[in-house]
Amino acid sequence: MATFPRNEIMSLTASKPRHDLGESYGPDLRLADLLTPELADLELGYGTAAGGLQLRTAIADRHGVRPEDVVITVGGMHGIFLLAYLLADQGGQVVTTAPEFPMTRNAFETVGASVRVVPLSFDDGYRVTAGAVRAQLTPETRLVSLATPQNPSGVAVPRETLSEIADAMSEVCPEAYLMVDETYRTASYGDDPVAGTALGLGPKVVSVASLSKCHGAAGLRIGWVISTDAGLVERLTTAKFSTVVSASPVAEALAVRVFEQEPRILAERRTWLEQNLLITQDWVQANGDVVEWVRPSAGALCVVRLRPQVDLAEFRRTAGELGVRLADGDWFGDEPRVFRLGFGFLPQEELKAALDALREAVHAAH
Structure with missing residues (x-):
């Protein structure tokens, strides 16, 4: 019988964690950004x-x-x-x-x-x-x-x-x-x-x-x-x-x-993404003894890998306790020590706080 395979990436649509580094997009638009008076006359056919x-x-x-x-x-x-x-x-x-x-x-x-x-x-x-x-x-x-x-x-x-x-x-x-x-x-x-x-x-x-x-x-x-x-x-x-x-x-x-x-929306987001990318880059460099990454070409996401000396099970346990959500590499068919880090979703100060918590989790498992 045909069926849809289940993948734990569905968890991203569940409850919100304290530090969300699992998402793959930038900040959400709001309905008020798009509403115009003539939309009230739209027929719902x-x-x-x-x-x-x-x-x-x-x-x-x-x-x-x-x-x-x-x-x-x-x-x-x-x-x-x-x-x-x-x-x-x-x-x-x-x-x-x-x-x-x-x-x-x-x-x-x-x-x-x-x-x-x-x-x-x-x-x-x-x-x-x-x-x-x-x-x-x-x-x-x-x-x-x-x-x-x-x-x-x-x-x-x-x-x-x-x-x-x-x-x-x-x-x-x-x-x-x-x-x-x-x-x-x-x-x-x-x-x-x-x-x-x-x-x-x-x-x-x-x-x-x-x-x-x-x-x-x-x-x-x-x-x-x-x-x-x-x-x-x-x-x-x-x-x-x-x-x-x-x-x-x-x-x-x-x-x-x-x-x-679109020109305004994308221009604002390109600035946002650039700033958050640099924050993430600085974090990776500062924690290079325990993590490494592949710098992305575009988008609101990147891949980070734990170095071999980090205990993977302990890292996942501690990250969960600290409220840090990531997207596990095995969701995508990647190696277990890899995870997708979404840096484009959170405002800068919240991203820094999330990365601080992530650093704590990684070093606790080191």
Whole structure:
């Protein structure tokens, strides 16, 4: 019987801890930031299967595509699940990485895909190489799934590498699609440039993202899939209608307001993320005898590893007693001594307090 694998990452939606370093996004927007008088006249009927034209246009304009290339989904995971279902169900071959966001892995397992894994490691800086991906491709490959920047590491896949992967796929498995999860793409630090979308690499490249991470609007549950393949867009639209009919017109209208304010929202968050990244970097350097990290390329998260002399069980026990919540590496298929640290969620003073408590936990187990 088909089922959805359970993962302890669900605990992030449960009670709030004293020091929350487990989240993977920045501060939340508030409804008051988006409300306008005309929203009071919004009719609470069904939306459209593809999504409202105004919202699809806003997304298309930011990706250099047409509105008809965009399908609005109920969060980014809805889009990933639909792609898995349409392209890789009942033994369809998927090439993906480990570690990766567990819900993505769960989607492939749930639809019965045959998964081939490209292993990434802390010691190699979570770098994806075209050669490693190519080694997993076969003529039966139907979907290659990558994220840039990655969750949990925040490490980006260079565009040249993505291009080499797309070229390899055109040779080995020309019917396969390259799904690129670009959820954290616009969450750059300070004045760092924002990486371009991978969509320009060819018609078999599909982009998935949402408003949840970079924009602080996870509660709207608005995501999207973008493809210049009209046949795939039609299949996605039908699949969306068959699962949820439409997204909420209220959420879509509020999402349009997010995009209207996007330059201000992202500018504020890039400053916030840069400052919190530097706080985290200083903390890692000050505690280098007990921890090490891989510096992220973008996003509100990074990966930290306990050094061998730290007792893992004692660390977890003490961290729990101090109210420190982290995202365990084994949630993502990583080694047990690794954990995802979300530095973008808390205000600076609260982040410093949380890191102080984390230092106490690590040194207590040293």
